Amino acid sequence: MNTELFIAKRIFSDKTVKKGISQPIVTIAVIGIALGLAVMILSVAIVTGFKSEISNKVIGFGSHIQILNYDTNVSFETEPISKHQSFYADIKNLEGVKQIQEFAIKAGIIKTKTDIQAMVLKGVGSDFDWSFFNQNMVDGEPFKVVDSARTNNIIISKHIANILNLKTGDKIAAYFIQQPVRMRSFTISGIYETSLAEFDEKFALVDIKHIQKLNNWTSDQISGFEILIEDFSRIEKMTEDVRDIVGFYFNPDGTKLKVLSIKQKYPQMFDWLNLTDMNVWIILILMISVSGFNMVSGLLILILERTNMIGILKAIGTKNWSIRKIFLYQSGFLISKGLFWGNIVGIAICLLQAQFQIFKLDAASYYLDAVPINLKIWHILALNSGTLIITILMLLVPSYIISRLSPEKTIRFN
Numbered sequence: 001m002n003t004e005l006f007i008a009k010r011i012f013s014d015k016t017v018k019k020g021i022s023q024p025i026v027t028i029a030v031i032g033i034a035l036g037l038a039v040m041i042l043s044v045a046i047v048t049g050f051k052s053e054i055s056n057k058v059i060g061f062g063s064h065i066q067i068l069n070y071d072t073n074v075s076f077e078t079e080p081i082s083k084h085q086s087f088y089a090d091i092k093n094l095e096g097v098k099q100i101q102e103f104a105i106k107a108g109i110i111k112t113k114t115d116i117q118a119m120v121l122k123g124v125g126s127d128f129d130w131s132f133f134n135q136n137m138v139d140g141e142p143f144k145v146v147d148s149a150r151t152n153n154i155i156i157s158k159h160i161a162n163i164l165n166l167k168t169g170d171k172i173a174a175y176f177i178q179q180p181v182r183m184r185s186f187t188i189s190g191i192y193e194t195s196l197a198e199f200d201e202k203f204a205l206v207d208i209k210h211i212q213k214l215n216n217w218t219s220d221q222i223s224g225f226e227i228l229i230e231d232f233s234r235i236e237k238m239t240e241d242v243r244d245i246v247g248f249y250f251n252p253d254g255t256k257l258k259v260l261s262i263k264q265k266y267p268q269m270f271d272w273l274n275l276t277d278m279n280v281w282i283i284l285i286l287m288i289s290v291s292g293f294n295m296v297s298g299l300l301i302l303i304l305e306r307t308n309m310i311g312i313l314k315a316i317g318t319k320n321w322s323i324r325k326i327f328l329y330q331s332g333f334l335i336s337k338g339l340f341w342g343n344i345v346g347i348a349i350c351l352l353q354a355q356f357q358i359f360k361l362d363a364a365s366y367y368l369d370a371v372p373i374n375l376k377i378w379h380i381l382a383l384n385s386g387t388l389i390i391t392i393l394m395l396l397v398p399s400y401i402i403s404r405l406s407p408e409k410t411i412r413f414n
Helices: 001-012 015-019 024-064 088-092 132-133 158-164 208-214 232-246 267-305 307-315 320-356 377-396 398-403 409-411
Strands: 065-069 097-110 116-124 137-138 153-157 171-176 180-190 203-207 224-229 259-262
Touching: 024 132, 024 267, 024 320, 024 377, 065 088, 065 232, 088 097, 088 224, 088 232, 097 208, 116 208, 132 137, 132 208, 137 259, 153 158, 153 171, 158 180, 180 208, 180 267, 203 208, 224 232, 232 259, 267 307, 267 320, 267 377, 307 320, 307 409, 320 377, 377 398
Parallel strands: 116 203, 153 180
Antiparallel strands: 065 224, 065 259, 097 116, 097 171, 097 224, 137 180, 153 203, 171 180
16 A cells, blocks of 8 residues: 555545645646646647648648759749659659649739739649648639540639739630740639739649740659658658659669759748747646646645644655655656646647637738647647656755654644
8 A cells, every 4th residue: 555645645635725825825836737737738729730730731732752853943933743753653652642643834924904913833733642731722713634635714812812903714825925925714613812912922732834835845744742651750761752753763864853842842931930949848848847836835835734744754664765755756746737727728729729720820920810720639749748857856855844854843833
């Protein structure tokens, strides 16, 4: 039988303790732990949610991994590669790969009767995954690409539609600066909005056959391949796996291919997102520190209130460590109580926000129209166990005061 745990349970369940001098301070300590945990749950859920939402939007435009022509060209006028590659089947069957699709891009200008707007046409084929744009479509619908015929439909962003005063069903003219200058007429089939200005201001989607025709490419030539993977956390490993398959593959014309992850393509975006991790760590350290010091105060008051009991236990030969364990167990019960209510409050707010989007954001500044939530069970378990362990460790030092108390003085303390 664990005697220390038994005594701690009796003290914790003793109703008379609630009338003692320790109750207000202990209550404050428990409330502090509850609020601290709730804040930590919200912080982790919001920051990871923000990173996930922004990352998904960037990936929606550029996929996780791209295979391109190996050159130093950073413009939107790319050198083509053949879509018939010997490694295609190997990558498609690679574990962790969800989709591989062809694409082509070309810069141009959209012109109406009164306005013009620069944009980048992204040509997509029949294998294109529309799930991202389906989620962000605000009007109309995606067009269907078939290999047998070319569609003249186009999808533009709400940003471009507002600037040019366009709506679904309107016809627009797109001009391409080349020799000779070329024009294509498109019909708007859908309008999307991601609130990611860097991309909404640029990209429009069309049938890939338009890009091939404008660039004087054959039906076999494309800008490259986009690869979607199942787990973003494995992007570095998956990029290396794809690079091992592709290697420095030589095209028949002597050109080589390169493999580029979305993090390498847009490093400034992901470096900025990684900076938010520092904010989370600062909040976690502050909240755990406050919770720990609150419990230290509560423990000292508990020891002061039970000084007479400590003297009696010492008088009958109980060792100092055993007495310290009694108060550490009691502190553990109090911390667990605070964690319980902290979980209730933190998880409840997260669920309400995820369901009803109560707290809104300025999309122009934050790229999102509501506070994002990414609630993971392992985040909650890690925060609870971490808070419990660190707080108990912080209590080891102040509990040492018990060994300084002498039985003859503490027994007659009251």
